[in-house]
Amino acid sequence: MSIIDKPGTFNLGDRTVKRLGYGAMQLAGPGIFGPPKDRNAALAVLREALASGVNHIDTSDFYGPHVTNKLIREALAPYPDDLVIVTKVGARRGAEGSWLPAFTPEELTQAVHDNLRNLGLDALEVVNLRVMFGVERAVEGPIEAQVAALAELQRRGLVRHIGLSNATPTQIAEGRRICEIVCVQNHYNLAHRDDDALIDDLARDRIAYTPYFPLGGFTPLQSSTLTAVAARLGATPMQVALAWLLHRAPNILLIPGTSSLAHLRENLAAAELALPADARKELDGVAKFGAA
Numbered sequence: 001m002s003i004i005d006k007p008g009t010f011n012l013g014d015r016t017v018k019r020l021g022y023g024a025m026q027l028a029g030p031g032i033f034g035p036p037k038d039r040n041a042a043l044a045v046l047r048e049a050l051a052s053g054v055n056h057i058d059t060s061d062f063y064g065p066h067v068t069n070k071l072i073r074e075a076l077a078p079y080p081d082d083l084v085i086v087t088k089v090g091a092r093r094g095a096e097g098s099w100l101p102a103f104t105p106e107e108l109t110q111a112v113h114d115n116l117r118n119l120g121l122d123a124l125e126v127v128n129l130r131v132m133f134g135v136e137r138a139v140e141g142p143i144e145a146q147v148a149a150l151a152e153l154q155r156r157g158l159v160r161h162i163g164l165s166n167a168t169p170t171q172i173a174e175g176r177r178i179c180e181i182v183c184v185q186n187h188y189n190l191a192h193r194d195d196d197a198l199i200d201d202l203a204r205d206r207i208a209y210t211p212y213f214p215l216g217g218f219t220p221l222q223s224s225t226l227t228a229v230a231a232r233l234g235a236t237p238m239q240v241a242l243a244w245l246l247h248r249a250p251n252i253l254l255i256p257g258t259s260s261l262a263h264l265r266e267n268l269a270a271a272e273l274a275l276p277a278d279a280r281k282e283l284d285g286v287a288k289f290g291a292a
């Protein structure tokens, strides 16, 4: 038994992961660019996540770039059998840290090889295609050639499962006509709920939904309702925000990001937090009435 068993598990293809995982993006340097401020602290966060029962880690080779994957390998290899590392391809970093598309089939193939090398793996368990028609939000555009390129890498045994990130419902349907899509990773949290209908549709089809920025990302969630509910429950606002997501739908998998051991412990403890129905109802109103 670990402290994160309570919310249960969900499947990513033929793999089963606990619903509370860890997002490794924050381990790179400021602006997710360059090496971490404190390398030993970054390694310690990864090791403690696993020791606490985490078996789902989200990463990408464009964090750093290459920094986060190398830290994961150094901290955790040889990897335990139950660990599922989910990575993403589709972007690259400019010289000053900008986020640029690397979205041609050739660039995607190169990115899969980079991830394999830097993580020290023979096959990637899940690869999300990060759709790059928009950097900040999902924007329509065809993804057939990109998904077909990943499906070809899957046939060659380099990729086991395929997911989509920053994707619209139309793009998800397009992807599903080409291959099995096991997860969708989009921007979603208590205050940002554009994907409400999509989450329910994916739940019906038993496809995982992994919200990125579950705590608000670069602008952490701030809401007087969240603060009041947390005070009433004797929890922190971030724990309540995570517990709300766990209650929101059974297919939601959490990957809160942190570079801090204290925040990691706080976030994982959200697994034990019970959210009474009246608290959930109040929190449901945060998106409607704004997060101020």
Ligand SMILES: NC(=O)c1ccc[n+]([C@@H]2O[C@H](COP(=O)([O-])OP(=O)(O)OC[C@H]3O[C@@H](n4cnc5c(N)ncnc54)[C@H](OP(=O)(O)O)[C@@H]3O)[C@@H](O)[C@H]2O)c1
Residues within 6 Å of the ligand: 022, 023, 024, 025, 026, 058, 059, 088, 130, 165, 166, 185, 186, 211, 212, 213, 214, 215, 216, 217, 218, 220, 238, 239, 255, 256, 257, 258, 259, 260, 262, 263, 264, 266, 267
């Ligand atoms: N597909 C995509 O396009 C995409 C985009 C963004 C992120 N992601 C993935 O999603 C994961 C999660 O997103 P994220 O890390 O950007 O955002 P997040 O989980 O919403 O929030 C992370 C931020 O909150 C802080 N934080 C974490 N726990 C806290 C706590 N208990 N109390 C107060 N502050 C806390 C972190 O700072 P400290 O380090 O100081 O704790 C960091 O600044 C990433 O790690 C990445 O794997 C994917």
